[in-house]
Each structure stands twice: as structure tokens, then as C-alpha cells.
Amino acid sequence: MAATVQQNSMQSENDVQVTAEDQEMINKFxxxxxxxxxxxxxxxxLEKELRNLxxxxxxxLMGGDESPVPYPFS
Known part of the structure; x- marks a missing residue:
């Protein structure tokens, strides 16, 4: 029983009170x-896509004019 009382008192010392304003700031962050x-x-x-393009x-450009470039037509 003494251990329970001591544990409860230690727990209440470690509890932190968070106000509604604090909680709102935490949520915003x-x-x-x-x-x-x-x-x-x-x-x-997008950077990866840019590098690919x-x-x-x-x-x-390096392919030259002799090889045709296939273009998809929609």
C-alpha cells in the first residue's frame, strides 16, 4: 500500500497540465x-520528374536528325 501511495504521488508530480490554448498550438504545429x-x-x-524530362x-537532341522520334497522337 505504501508503494501505491508513493507511486500515485510521483505520478501527480509528473503530470503536465495542458491548457486549451496550448493544445490548439500543438495541433496547429x-x-x-x-x-x-x-x-x-x-x-x-517533381524534381525527379524534371530530371527525367x-x-x-x-x-x-543527341539522337540527331536521322532517327525519327515517335510521338503519341491523342
Whole structure:
């Protein structure tokens, strides 16, 4: 029983009170951080796509005029 009382008193000392304002700030940070991660991931995807397009353009230019380039017609 003494251990339970001691454990309860230690637990109450470690509890942190979070106000509604604090919680709102935490939530706002979490939302903004998630948006940042999404934007970073999208930027990496677009940079990879840009590199692929630049490589394709270089291949077309180095191919010369003698080889035809197939174009898809929609």
C-alpha cells in the first residue's frame, strides 16, 4: 500500500497540465508540420520528374536528325 501511495504521488508530480490554448498550438504545429512533409515529398517527386524530362530532351537532341522520334497522337 505504501508503494501505491508513493507511486500515485510521483505520478501527480509528473503530470503536465495542458491548457486549451496550448493544445490548439500543438495541433496547429502538427498540421503545419504535416503540410511541410507533404510539400517536401511533392517537391522531391517533381524534381525527379524534371530530371527525367531533361534527360529525355538531351537524348532527343543527341539522337540527331536521322532517327525519327515517335510521338503519341491523342
Amino acid at each position: 502538427a498540421r503545419q508540420n504535416a503540410r511541410l512533409e507533404d510539400a517536401t515529398e511533392e517537391m522531391k517527386h 531533361e534527360d529525355a530532351a538531351d537524348e532527343v
